[in-house]
Amino acid sequence: MTLGWKLVIDSGNAPVLADFWAEALGYVVEDPSALIEQLLAAGRLPEQAVTEHNGRKLFRGYAGVRHPDDPFDENSGVGHGRRLLFQDVPEPKSGKNRLHIDVHAEPGELEKQVARLEQLGATRVNEVDRGPVGHWWVLRDPEGNEFCVA
Incomplete structure (x- = not known):
């Protein structure tokens, strides 16, 4: 089911x-x-x-x-x-999302996935590199909602 x-x-x-x-x-x-x-x-x-x-x-x-x-x-x-x-909704987005989507790139294809999402209308916000813990980008969709690409 x-x-x-x-x-x-x-x-x-x-x-x-x-x-x-x-x-x-x-x-x-x-x-x-x-x-x-x-x-x-x-x-x-x-x-x-x-x-x-x-x-x-x-x-x-x-x-x-x-x-x-x-x-x-x-x-x-x-x-x-x-x-x-x-x-x-009538009001604009305000503040950081309390919930967000993580998009997973294929291994070694983080930059390619981020570039694809930018072509669709996303914008880069911040690159996060935590070494062995992980490496990802925070992006915003066309209305400013944050999401991550790892």
Whole structure:
């Protein structure tokens, strides 16, 4: 059995941040278009609750990404396994994250992985070298959320 979970991340632009993290982690952006179309057709969802991004209808203020190998509901696109859900909030990020993601590079490929993430929109913050304990980079995603690459 696959353990279902989601990490919810506050954002300023959920679809854009979902795109970044899907590329960064090799995940798939969830596609709720079919469910949204059904809800709109039935009059159960107002048009103002819907937005479009990259040709897909999304619930305004929300976007999810899921691991490509995990099961998902074909009607809603929602994953039943490892997923991240981005939700727009009115206030900007303030302070350091209390929880962050660690991205693991292949052995000897730390700089290559950091450069790939920079091309996606991440920025370097700090290099940490603890000798035999570990060597990693602290980066920020496009909205300033810290994460590590080791």
